[in-house]
Amino acid sequence: MSLKERIEQLAHNTKTASQSLAKLTEDRINAALEKLAELIDKNRHKIKEINEIDIKNAKKINLKASLIDRLLLNDKRIDGMIEAVETVIKLKSPVGKVIDGWRLENGLNIERVKVPIGCLGIIYESRPNVTVDASILCLKSSNGAILKGGKEAINSNRLLVGLIKEALSSHNINENVVNFIDETDRDAVLYMLKLDKYIDAIVPRGGEGLIRFVSENATMPVIKHDKGLCHGYVDESADLEKALSITYNAKVQRPGVCNALETLLVHKNIAQEFLVKFKELMDSAGVELRGCSETLKILPDIKLAEEDDWHTEYLDLILSIKIVDSIDEAIEHINRYGSHHSETIITENHTNAERFLDEVDAACVYVNASTRFTDGGVFGFGAEIGISTNKLHARGPVGLDELTTYKYKIRGNGQIRE
Amino acid sequence: MSLKERIEQLAHNTKTASQSLAKLTEDRINAALEKLAELIDKNRHKIKEINEIDIKNAKKINLKASLIDRLLLNDKRIDGMIEAVETVIKLKSPVGKVIDGWRLENGLNIERVKVPIGCLGIIYESRPNVTVDASILCLKSSNGAILKGGKEAINSNRLLVGLIKEALSSHNINENVVNFIDETDRDAVLYMLKLDKYIDAIVPRGGEGLIRFVSENATMPVIKHDKGLCHGYVDESADLEKALSITYNAKVQRPGVCNALETLLVHKNIAQEFLVKFKELMDSAGVELRGCSETLKILPDIKLAEEDDWHTEYLDLILSIKIVDSIDEAIEHINRYGSHHSETIITENHTNAERFLDEVDAACVYVNASTRFTDGGVFGFGAEIGISTNKLHARGPVGLDELTTYKYKIRGNGQIRE
Structure with a gap:
């Protein structure tokens, strides 16, 4: 398969798998997240070992010290990832919340209900802990996630995604609900940005260059964290x-x-x-x-x-x-x-x-x-995937609630339109 | 000025003027709408006369009968426009509605409040009554509107926009809050779609070709009414x-x-x-x-x-x-x-x-x-600008509420972050 076909296949698999999330109870998702926290803790040594490879490679190509620092996974940062998982477990999923509802004169009952957005693409740089942060927020809001991290963190990211998939499998959740684009070719991002058929929204996390590239090329909505002037x-x-x-x-x-x-x-x-x-x-x-x-x-x-x-x-x-x-x-x-x-x-x-x-x-x-x-965090959302400078959909801190959309559920008893 | 510069100037003027809408009371906007209903009624004869020019031109170029029918403004349709204005006057503006609010432990009071989206671009075909429908929904939700109608309706649209501006002026509202792109060159739409600096969202109303063109070229969010399968x-x-x-x-x-x-x-x-x-x-x-x-x-x-x-x-x-x-x-x-x-x-x-x-x-x-x-209408929104098949922001019928976004208003007393 060509790079383009591989990306498309991965996006298709994630989208299809994400539809199964709608059927899962919050308990089941929490159990998988609990397992993930355990796995991160248990694999602490291996995570540091693999991360060391990324760090060495980064030093070899003379990456800036500040970027190497972002790349680093030490015990403190591994604890931070575990803590993030525990925090997200405690949050209430917004999915299923009835945000409005009324009855029409003809007896139709209309409900406006929070539902997952579907399948989200997350594009980020350097920091491998985003792999965990983004995945757990997507899972908790019943969204599929396609992750595309920076190539400098590829070994760390690959390992972390492996743990996430292991946690999902251990609770019989389709592991395709989180997928990782294991490609370093820059074209991978460009192909991803055209797959609005499978990816419902893109969240870029990174510098101005990345945000601009994503905004200009994406055919799906972008939940963007642009500059703060x-x-x-x-x-x-x-x-x-x-x-x-x-x-x-x-x-x-x-x-x-x-x-x-x-x-x-x-x-x-x-x-x-x-x-x-x-x-x-x-x-x-x-x-x-x-x-x-x-x-x-x-x-x-x-x-x-x-x-x-x-x-x-x-x-x-x-x-x-x-x-x-x-x-x-x-x-x-x-x-x-x-x-x-x-x-x-x-x-x-x-x-x-x-x-x-x-x-x-x-x-x-x-x-x-x-x-x-x-x-x-300060606003009380428990966790955030970024701060949106968009005007539509999500504005300001993007937490679980902002990773959902809504649908109308309408229950009738044979009503037809005159 | 070149076509591109003219479009940019118009968009800039609309955006700037739209900021003044935030300061107006709902009564003032309703009074202008009331005046518009009056003006449409008073100019009934002139509207039909001018519309006749569009109809004649359309027949000259052998436009399909169904399109000519959409173009037509007869007494019944003029009554329909007046009725639409009266309906919108009776709706409650969503602007200012507090949709959530809480106090942080440090005493900061956070409010989530409905605000206008800002400046909307409406691109539509044939039916000149959309000129009135779209303008009054934008005005009632305190949004500026940049209208781009089909070239076959240009004379009717120009006249209707003139009446809207007259109604606005008569109540000292900056008439630039509704502007009309009085150009027939197709490039006008393309230039408009790149002005995310001034236009916060685009609403295309028309066939599949128009929707596709807008989606592919717009740099701002598109509230689209795509197909219904x-x-x-x-x-x-x-x-x-x-x-x-x-x-x-x-x-x-x-x-x-x-x-x-x-x-x-x-x-x-x-x-x-x-x-x-x-x-x-x-x-x-x-x-x-x-x-x-x-x-x-x-x-x-x-x-x-x-x-x-x-x-x-x-x-x-x-x-x-x-x-x-x-x-x-x-x-x-x-x-x-x-x-x-x-x-x-x-x-x-x-x-x-x-x-x-x-x-x-x-x-x-x-x-x-x-x-x-x-x-x-059936859902009880009073009026709609279309039915969104987007997944984000607005889903399903797009009424006044969906023409707003939100901001956080945060009131403190010297709080700083530790």
Whole structure:
């Protein structure tokens, strides 16, 4: 078989097998997950041994140290995988939940019920623990999963998928509900992205390059975790202590993540007082500031921000600052440059707070809180497969619930349409 | 400006204007809709006059009679448009509805709230009343709308859009919230489909060719109303009277629509008794039957169904029939050949009914009722923009609710992440 045929066969097998998941009880799926946790623990030594091969290969081709670190499976990370499985076991499956229902005058009973999406494709890079994370979330929501990991992690991924299949078989679940594209040819991804016949949605997890490639080539819906260009707006009426604490937290606590602050907007009437204190705080954390020309009048030592800065997700200890004349200008700037991920206003003014919540177009809009809270775990979803910057289907943290869709079940007694 | 630039400018204007809709009260939008109903009524004569130009042009180029009929705006259809506006005024806007909410331990209040999708693109053919239908549904759900109608209806559409803009202006609503692509060049659609920067979702309304073109070329999500290849399965334990009445209704009442029956599956143990009566009924309605080889043993006079028949949405008085050994075979056939639109089982067996509801993968799954009920009006949505065969976001009838998405509003008091 050609590469294309092999991928198509695998997708067909996964889709077909995934239809059998609808018939399984949650207990049965949980039992298989329990078995998986056991198997990961029991094969700890082997996992580290095989992972060592990937690490060695990565060093041979001089992969960046940060990527090699993501690749590594040590005891702590293996414990993390087991913990993830245990967490997902405890979550309630959304499948079968009746989310709406009514009776028509003719006696037809209509129910709107949560059902699995079907068969999901997950495309990811480096970190082999995604193999487990993605599989268990798909299984718990009764979805089939086709995994395509990075070629640098292929040995680790192959082993982990083997354990998942063993866990499934041990409870008589068709092991084709989780399949792994064991190919390193880049064309494998391209072929996968055209199989909308079998793959109902694609979840890419990785850098901007991967996301763009998937979005441009996929013929099925993409649940994408795109960039997080998050803003904070310090309103005229902000409580300065809250403003300092929130913006510091959002920028500094973990600068490399998507819900970290990238641009600060400050109302002109509070700019002088706020920015001088703010700069001290940022200096203490080693944050590089870049400001608009008005900001430079107050902080003459910092670099001038260029148009590009407003578009940039630094993911680093860098922050751009713009002084605005009004909340309108702040909202306009955010809706123009933001990535619709997480935005926050710091204000004591009720009307401005509510306007910001209503008018800013983003998945998560905050008043007087750090953008860093946008997270499936924090929100109480138990686990997440990513944070969606899509506008349709799933927005914000993507947990089990977002891995389902719905159907209408309609029960009648011979009704026909007149 | 080039065609491409003109389309981009229009999309930019609509998107920008659509952001102002979030600030308007429902009363204000209703007042504009009320004005629109008035304007349509007042301009009745002019509408018919202008429509006559489109009709004449269509006749000149020998457009099919059925298409010319769709193009026609007579008094009855103008009344229909006015009635549609009045219906939409009475519907409650879903925008602002809090669909979930909880408090985190740290005191953050999270609300999940319905918001407009933003700016929708509607691409449609022939029928100029879609100009009004689509615009009023978008307006009521606070979405901007970019309309691209068929070139054969361009004069009628231009006039109707003029009335919509007049109604908006009369209540100080930015008239750019509804824009019309007044171009006949086919490239206009292609350019439109690449503007995901401004257009949040595309709704194509038309034949298979249009849907395919839009799906293949759009870079934004497509809310598509694809084909309806609906099945009925007459189970071993079916009440034959119900089975005859439901299948007759589903096939014959209006064969040209997407929720009509195209393939009938019959359990082998009931086939002899059912099919003989069924054929009589179908003969009386002039329905051509095509059967599998087993069916031909019972009904030797009908045509043999080919593989192609199981894939075909006839939209006509033709029906394919297959005899199956079990409910499993019926479900498998439907999941393989169906278009995930509407499927029905006729049975008195509870377990089979529930299995069919659970295991058939379709937007609407029925027990003992006609598939013809899949309709936004019948479901009680008041109005619909189409019936989605998508699996994500909207499934089944697309009403006002399905023209919204959600955001998280999070209210804090200085919370930061530890």
